[in-house]
Amino acid sequence: GDSVTQMEGPVTLSEEAFLTINCTYTATGYPSLFWYVQYPGEGLQLLLKATKADDKGSNKGFEATYRKETTSFHLEKGSVQVSDSAVYFCALRDSSYKLIFGSGTRLLVRP
Amino acid sequence: DGGITQSPKYLFRKEGQNVTLSCEQNLNHDAMYWYRQDPGQGLRLIYYSQIVNDFQKGDIAEGYSVSREKKESFPLTVTSAQKNPTAFYLCASTIPGDYGYTFGSGTRLTVV
Numbered sequence A: 001g002d003s004v005t006q007m008e009g010p011v012t013l014s015e016e017a018f019l020t021i022n023c024t025y026t027a028t029g030y031p032s033l034f035w036y037v038q039y040p041g042e043g044l045q046l047l048l049k050a051t052k053a054d055d056k057g058s059n060k061g062f063e064a065t066y067r068k069e070t071t072s073f074h075l076e077k078g079s080v081q082v083s084d085s086a087v088y089f090c091a092l093r094d095s096s097y098k099l100i101f102g103s104g105t106r107l108l109v110r111p
Numbered sequence B: 001d002g003g004i005t006q007s008p009k010y011l012f013r014k015e016g017q018n019v020t021l022s023c024e025q026n027l028n029h030d031a032m033y034w035y036r037q038d039p040g041q042g043l044r045l046i047y048y049s050q051i052v053n054d055f056q057k058g059d060i061a062e063g064y065s066v067s068r069e070k071k072e073s074f075p076l077t078v079t080s081a082q083k084n085p086t087a088f089y090l091c092a093s094t095i096p097g098d099y100g101y102t103f104g105s106g107t108r109l110t111v112v
Helices: none
Strands: A003-006 A011-014 A019-021 A023-026 A032-038 A044-050 A056-059 A062-065 A075-077 A086-093 A099-101 A105-110 B004-007 B010-013 B019-025 B031-037 B043-051 B054-057 B064-066 B076-078 B087-094 B107-111
Touching: A003 A086, A003 A099, A011 A019, A019 A105, A023 A032, A023 A086, A032 A062, A044 A062, B004 B087, B010 B019, B019 B031, B019 B087, B019 B107, B043 B064
Parallel strands: A011 A105, B010 B107
Antiparallel strands: A003 A023, A019 A075, A032 A044, A032 A086, A044 A056, A056 A062, A062 A075, A086 A099, A086 A105, B004 B019, B019 B076, B031 B043, B031 B087, B043 B054, B064 B076, B087 B107
């Protein structure tokens, strides 16, 4: 079945460092791909999405490019802030519109 | 503002009790979902409903039940058959198309 694999955390960075969180997927066809962010004690918020190969999703300085050839959707940010500390989830939408999530990657940004 | 409201935010259950978690949306979304999140883990799908009066089991439906009598509401009952119910429960909704889900703020259930 379809699945999503994320790099394990926690990822600890200093403020203004470059961020990459790896995400790869296994799916039939070409699913839409998403990144969600979860702050402590809250639900998930959609961060960005891409719906076809080579699409780049972007929001709040975060970017991710849909790479069909490597089945990847890595999340990047050029300069992280303390306020970016959260758990990040990669997800794909399967053919019946269900979202399948990765296990999440905790990001901790130190001042 | 439109959104999803989950209540209560915190819920305590005694052994052998059934409890019901509420999920209400005013987004006019057709599809609604319940996920379970355990500490340090991803989200696992419990049940989902794509139209009123219809729902399907997800990956971990045992010990849970749902109903979808109204488009706006998708309550989840955690029954006494669920042996390890302590978790964070998230409700979500969406419409067909290239859209993500809108999530509620979650209910944290603890067995005491």
